[in-house]
Amino acid sequence: MYAAAFSARRVRAFHLFPKPIRTFVACNMGSNPTVSDNKVINLSTVTKGDLETVITSWGHPRFRADQVWNWIRDKGVTNLEEMNNIPKKLRQQLAEYSKPTSLELASELRSKDGTIKRAYRCYDGQLIESVLMPYEDGRYTACISSQAGCAQGCVFCATGQMGFSRQLTSDEIFEQVARFAAELQHEDVVHETKSKQHGRSNRLSNVVFMGMGEPLANYRHVSTAINRITQELGIGARKITVSTVGIVPNIRKLTTDPNMPQVRLAVSLHCATDEERDVLLPANSRYGGLDELMGCLREYIEVTGRRVTLEWALIAGENDTPETARKLARLIQKSRLRKDMVHVNVIPLNPTGGFGGNPSDRKRVNDFVNTLEKEFGIACTPRVRRGIDIDAGCGQLKSKVLEKESQEKRLKGIVMDDATSESKMMIGKEFTYDSAINIEEEDFEDPEFEDESSKAESVRLLNLVKATTIDLTKLDSQ
Ligand code: SF4
Structure with missing residues (x-):
């Protein structure tokens, strides 16, 4: 009955x-x-x-x-x-x-500048990071992860140094944003911004895919999460930035994908020659080098009519001289990217344990910016590093949590080989390019997604x- x-x-x-x-x-x-x-x-x-x-x-x-x-x-x-x-x-x-x-809070750090950095533990023990950055006018930006670890192997990045563990699901990506949005409504995480002092409410207004992982190597789940963020949380597509190391086939896919909202595209460039970029970003040679990348950015601009942001981490004495800025300007000119459709964001490097480079000082940052703007008329904005006192760079908090857990286990006399936690998976794990190739090829095909009935x-x-x-x-x- x-x-x-x-x-x-x-x-x-x-x-x-x-x-x-x-x-x-x-x-x-x-x-x-x-x-x-x-x-x-x-x-x-x-x-x-x-x-x-x-x-x-x-x-x-x-x-x-x-x-x-x-x-x-x-x-x-x-x-x-x-x-x-x-x-x-x-x-x-x-x-x-x-x-x-489904995301258990494993660690949280708060910076003097109001930045909040979290490490979440997923259902299977994987650790991922999310950052919330407040601005004076009451807006907040969430910087979120798209993968547990990353296979791209950028040498200056703490996440790249750890290697790849798995793709995040669209739920796990969406939840990072939804949690911050809900807590801001509740004012659980409120920072004393000027807007709050003036009685205006704080709200999550921007989302950037600049946390752990390469979002375009997890295209399907990132796309689904972005659709939910726009539809369910009311954050406009133009307020969402997808930052990629330059996965050329998936930039092309994003250019014409009717199911992908009109998000902003940012590309981590960092170098203006293949010789230099191959060393810092191993993904460069894999996707045909700068010619292919800049060519597909030109197509993106022509087809979408949207501007592209070029990101440049300034490493003291490496890629921060006026001469390097000129090389970048010439690359933009040679690639026939319209100057008014390109914006360069420069930010001093976030130092990590596994890379010897240091951040550029203020004078070198200014010289780089002035060279691009005054000599070539290319818009360039110096960005302030947020949460530098709490190691807010991607992958750094996760490293600390893993290190702490590993120390605790050693103190308790637990042999690492018997552990089933992520510590066992991550410590000593080496990055291999095979895993990167498999992940992305799977994403290009994606038959299940196309045929969803x-x-x-x-x-x-x-x-x-x-x-x-x-x-x-x-x-x-x-
Ligand atoms: S910078 Fe981004 S793409 Fe490169 S290794 Fe780090 S997370 Fe991956």
Whole structure:
């Protein structure tokens, strides 16, 4: 009797979804590796469609899903006890099958300049980093990770020095942003900005993919997460920057992809000749060198009409002389990139343990900027390093957490070979290019993503409903 009634409700729930929503949901949840455990609903990342499916399948009216959604998204509340207009039974059911987050806070550092840096532990022990940077006018920028580790091997980068572990799912990427957005609404992480003093609210306004990993080597999940950030958190695509080391095939894909919102593109250039760039960024030679890269940026500008940012980490005595600035200007001219469509961002290097380079001083930064602007008319902005007192550069906090855990294990006499934590996976792991090749080739093909069908979505939703009913009878009989 109960089964029949439930089944009817379940079928009804499916027909509530128009096709576009169903397809969209599939992109988000189909890849979630946590879906097999009992806590299948992650309240920080669940879509409204999935929430409705589950809640109506439990026999509650659809407006209850709207109410829960209102708590989660509009008020930034994931603590079920605080949801005081939700019936106790529904809160019990949600408690049984949901968790407030899938990213456990492993470490947090706060800088004098208000920057907050976090290391999160994922469901499988992987550590990833997110940074929140406040600005005087009340805006906040979230700098987020797209992969656990990175296969690109840029020699100056702490993440590159660790090697690659795995792709982040779209949920894990989205949650990094959603957590900061929700906490800012709650003012949990508020920095004393001028806007706050003047009574204006603080809000998450910008997102940059400049944390751990190469976002264009995880194209599918990054694209899905960006769609959710724009649609569910209301952050405009032009406020989102995807920063790449120069994965040429996926820059081309992004140029014409109708499913990718119109995000800003930033390219980590750092050198103006192949000879120098091959040394600092091994990915350079793999994607055909600077000719290929600059050619595809020209196509990007012509097709999209959007400006490209060229990033330049200034390393004292290496790539920070006026002569190097002239080489960069000539490269831009030779590649026929329109000057008004290019912007150069320079920032002194964030030093890391595995690389001997030092940040350029203020005079060298100014000389570099002046050479580009005054001699060539190319816009160039010096950026301030944020959170330098807390090692906010990508990969640095993760290294510290791993180091601390390793020390603790040694003190406790635990032999590393017996450990199952990420410390075991990361320590002594060497970067190999084979892994990088496999990841990206997989992303270029991506047949599963292209062929996502409503049939697959129905199966996924059925599984979701099934997974949230396993112990429901027990709950009812209590
Ligand atoms: S700079 Fe970016 S692309 Fe290069 S190794 Fe670090 S995370 Fe990867």
